[in-house]
Amino acid sequence: MLLPDRMTKILIVGSKTRIKETIDILYSLEVLQPIDFSSEEEGFTLGSPLPVASQASQRLLKLRSAEKELEVVGKKLSDKILLSKIEEDVDDVLLTLEAEITGAVESKSGIQNRMHELETMKLALEPFTALDVSIDLYKGYESLTVLTGNVREDPSSALSAALHRYEAFVSPNGKFVAVFVMKDEAAEAQRVLLQSGFAEVPAPTGKGDPQAAMKAIEGEMEALASSLTEAIEKISVLREKHEAFILASEEHLSIVVEKAEFPLRIGSTAHSFLIDAWVPQKSLSQVQQALQTQLGDEIHVEVLEEAPRKEHIHPEEAGAGVSEAHVVETPPTKASVKRPVNMFSYLTELISTPKYGEVDPTIVIAIIFPLFFGLMVGDVGYGVPFILLGFLGLRKCHSDEWRTISTMLFFGGIWATTFGLFLFGEAFGMHFGPVWIVEPGQTLAQLKAQYPFGTELSWSSMTGMQLPTLGVLSKLHDVKMLLYISLWIGLVHLFLGFSIGVYNETIRHGFKHAFFHKVGWMMILVGGAFLLLFIIDLLNLNKPVGLDDFRALTGLGLIIPGVLISLKGEGPQAILELPTLLSNVISYTRLAAIGMSKAGMALAFNMLAIEMIAPVGGVAIIAAILVFMVGHLMIFILAVVAAGIHGIRLHYVEQFQKFFVGGGLKFNPLKVVRKYTTER
């Protein structure tokens, strides 16, 4: 349960005539992860794809191009399509598609190209419509130069002063000119124009009145626009018609190609093939049975070895019979955790996949993270919405991220509600029962008589009813106690981390290694816990304690040997790590601090809304309700972020460092996922 599933390495050898059936069986079993063949073994070469691969690839290529041209996007289909139908129809459909699509797509792109051309022509012609000059008059002179372009200011007067034989046309707004000038004065004309900020615009080709030409272009564009809509319509009709079939056959053919190319991953000789693979031990008999019953004597399955949990086998330990190859290959990690624990496995994967020989920390996260979350929120008013939101998310969301967040909210919400009811006894930052704060010079009995519903804001004082006082602690009044409790939670959490560390190290490297690397630290931690008890008495309660105190002696008695053991195991850096351990423990005070900060904010909003705004009456009551709602919504959202991130961080940073190595390979068996197709 704690360690990943045991893996066994098997070897499957068979005749090449049955390779297709073998591949189909292996894919349908979904429990076998092949080890890619390295072509180093003597007498074997890499396999070659099955004959069906090339035909399927060609079809796939055509399908994908059709898919692209029709802009088909993957989506949910109402009905799955039968494989037999795909096999039967795919060639016909491809032919039809090719004929229909080519026509439609070509006419669409033809129209688009022409529209683009017209757009360019229109842009070029645009300025000339302001002048009353026929287009064909701009070109074809031997003795004249024509200068056309934009200017900043009307150059007419400057031109008439500088030139003798010319004619100029200026647009009504004075920003565009066409100057017809004799060639010998062209240079002078250009100089004058440049002074007016002349920027040349080449004259358009064509003939006739520019405005008429413009109209013709616009008319053609309009006609094209409507035929473009038609073409797009036609393509979308085609898409509607073939979408389901294209998606389904693309899926099917991809699977066919993947299976047909599988031999590229395995070794083969002229007449036989061999597959090295990892299989979970518990599925071993299933694999053997399936292959034996369906292929009989034509296939041979040999169990090579059970993957060892131990790493780095030392030569003297390994002894005879264990070759280098056994040490090098890493078995894949197949998590053994079941629902609901595996709903948290995304959080482990975020850091790394556990190694084959170490405890899957998902179970720790699954149990403790919701507890931390609940402790930090600790409020019925937020806990219940968390549960509802989480439940809704689990029903509606499909992506891993959102499902994980929903899981966190759901289980965290359950604990938040539990702690809110029985530990803190509050909803929306207010206690249920009456609260009295005793000021100097007053007694509790006096206050109780004078204020039956308490001196502080609570659900009792707000509703004017005697509600039962649930919960034993107050986030804002028992701060010291909460800080103290959170330190102890930290000590226990870290102790758990070290315990798993000892277990992991023992499994992977033997107990001796575990003793020097983890047990020493465990002793330091436990010693620190004893010292904490002692220090609290010394500092806080001002009790007379001496150094001969039993707790101090036990603490030091554990810490000193612990440091020595760690020194031997890890060298001088163990000393440097000591303060880290201390800061790790103090880091857990955030459990109390975050709860407190949220309670503080809630108190502020409650006082603002209930004690300051609402008593004004009238419209102010609506304003008070608004302030209350917006304020608590803000705290609610902050609670998700703060409690979520800090809860998971205490695992990632503080606890995981004590035992988690990671870097395993995730078990990735051969299997096919069919979304659009079905075999029956």
Added chain:
Amino acid sequence: MVDIGSGLIAIGAGVAVGLAGLGSGMAEATIGAAGVGAIAEDPKMFGKSITMVVIPETIVIFGLVMAILLWIKM
């Protein structure tokens, strides 16, 4: 009326949490920027990045604890 001693304690508490927060922020800014860079190259780095980014956060918790202890003394 609050006496001067309490006022000084309150200022001390504020300074403790404020400076610690500033320190954490400065440290996290650099790590966060590097982390985002790493995630852009390989989304799998997200888990490691977030672990790195939140490490300095402990500092502000220390500040907060100090502030709380001071506040209790008020």
